[in-house]
Amino acid sequence: MVSKEMYELGSKRSVIRDLFEYGMQQAAIVGRENVFDFSIGNPTVPAPECVKETMLKLLETSKSQEIHGYTSAQGDFEVRKGLAEYMNNTYNCQLKADNFYITCGAAASLTITLKALTKHPEEDEFIIIAPYFPEYKVFIKNAGAKVVVVPADTENFQIKMDSLEKAITPNTKGIIINSPNNPSGVVYSEKTLNDLANLLKKKSEEYNKPLYLISDEPYREIVYDDIQIPYIPAYYENTIICYSYSKSLSLPGERLGYILVPESVENDKDIYTAVCGAGRSLGYVCAPSMFQKVVLGCLGKTSDVALYDTNRKLLYDGLNNMGYECVKPNGAFYLFVKSLEENAVNFSENAKTFNLLVVPADDFGCPGYVRISYCVDPEMIKRSFDAFQKLKDLY
């Protein structure tokens, strides 16, 4: 009596969620301190002080309706103006309030953008690059479009340009990238961005149509070693940015992000209008109003990334010394480790016997690897090394 697709989607819990629930059960049996749960990407570093301060100030000085009333569907004008100014100062671009559409987080940014861009359901294609965030497939399908996967560059976790070139067809509508990447933690290099831009320009000309680059940037500010994520539209004009404050301000539950359609994008006005329509169609009336204003009070601020960096070094060095093979991450809070056997699902099962919860990357389109999320207590990392050693000794 119900939608078969929705039933299946609702009944199939993600591997990550499964592991997380298992961890909770195990914690009840063997004690929380003896379970090493690296499954979930839930920020552990607290939100910066400005979040609380802005909330207190709003509650003290503003009327109920001003704080909690509907904003316009695109988001509060003053907030969008603030976002534009902040971006212009930071990236030397020329954005206006009306380039921004504020959303209920990254998932909403993506579902809305994909729905807006899909003109011919069943035909239009979106390309994702392994390893990718598994929900991309769900969001593309929701728009009625087709998913095309480019296999992972397991050498450097950049993009295999020849594979991408082959994946682009006359039906390609857009390409989703995610740098810093979940799950690899890798940041795309200058060369990758230039090569990507050149390829997309070439193929756009070849097919005489714009190819939209959708840059999913929830980890933009979670970067290490003085790396800075550039403004992607500066490399490739037809770039739409999907952003979220879940990670940068440690507000994942509050659901706040935006879609940025710069004027450089071909058909920018039409896309923005279709974004407004898609938001309405999907039931998004406006993004949560108080947190829109909180974001305005926290422009340029982030959670303390140094704490993640400590974890990163601790875990990377620890596992490296034990002989695990892993890419050194430049961003996000994930370590991508090569499984000690071909089948990463088995490997993850073996890890569970030591109460070590790591996510096999099969669902990320990259079999043979596991994702280790290090937004955790550093003490847990230290306690986990013994389990990691025992796991290593199995092989």
Place this chain on the structure above:
Amino acid sequence: MVSKEMYELGSKRSVIRDLFEYGMQQAAIVGRENVFDFSIGNPTVPAPECVKETMLKLLETSKSQEIHGYTSAQGDFEVRKGLAEYMNNTYNCQLKADNFYITCGAAASLTITLKALTKHPEEDEFIIIAPYFPEYKVFIKNAGAKVVVVPADTENFQIKMDSLEKAITPNTKGIIINSPNNPSGVVYSEKTLNDLANLLKKKSEEYNKPLYLISDEPYREIVYDDIQIPYIPAYYENTIICYSYSKSLSLPGERLGYILVPESVENDKDIYTAVCGAGRSLGYVCAPSMFQKVVLGCLGKTSDVALYDTNRKLLYDGLNNMGYECVKPNGAFYLFVKSLEENAVNFSENAKTFNLLVVPADDFGCPGYVRISYCVDPEMIKRSFDAFQKLKDLY
């Protein structure tokens, strides 16, 4: 290059929004005090004190991650448990936490429910009863299903049961009701609910399939004259409730509501699972986490409905005395007034010449009427009478 449907949806501003923007422009010209804007249903009564108190307490006593972290997709367990207990105490029902799926407001509740129930896109039909909230059509189309409209009972604004009976076909999946009603302000009577339940039971048997009643209840607590809205599943078992805190707690911008699938509903577990899937597909990761907890701190509390009641009486008596024909509303904050000419759009245009903004009900499926939203400052109502008189004198 974009979705035609989404583009059209995004470019066609609703009549309500058009009037509201016009009002802002006029205010800049003739002064805010000389514009009588009855267009928008944005609660003016402040949120009850418990909202602020709960927020302050959370900020003081809880850790950042506990307040702002992801909750489970269905919503925080403790919050859902609290909702179940509150409903059980209030309506003498037997609900559990797992009957509730917390959403980003009423629009999300509806889009998710409709998408979950639509098994055969292009075939499945949902019935709406005029006058109806215009976005119902958008949400039904988003699910891929067909909209079937039952014309208004302009006598009493209850339901014309014979018209509804004719509208039900073997493809009918569900019927959406909304009592207290936007835009009529009418509450369905005991007789209407019994007749509706009997009709739906009869037709379910005839077609040997469940017909789901979707009860959209954002105005459940905005009722007058000691009226109480009953628990609809007590009349008809196959009822799914879509709720929102936008009006009852004056939190429209915060986007919080729920879907309630009671155990009495046929295939309740499957529906709940499909609801989880649809929420995921549409990009709703979880409802805003802090306001989930705010709701838990405000169970059973509402904004001060007495203030709306003052407006209701003032406006109803005032317009009635002038010779306007209108239904006395028992709930919500709308007065539904018969246009003084057949064409309510013209009538609304004429009203604009006196800076009086009232919404023609054509888009609500009820031509010949206008909706007057009285969630406004009572002083504005008093100042508006002169304009209403001038408008009357035109005819």
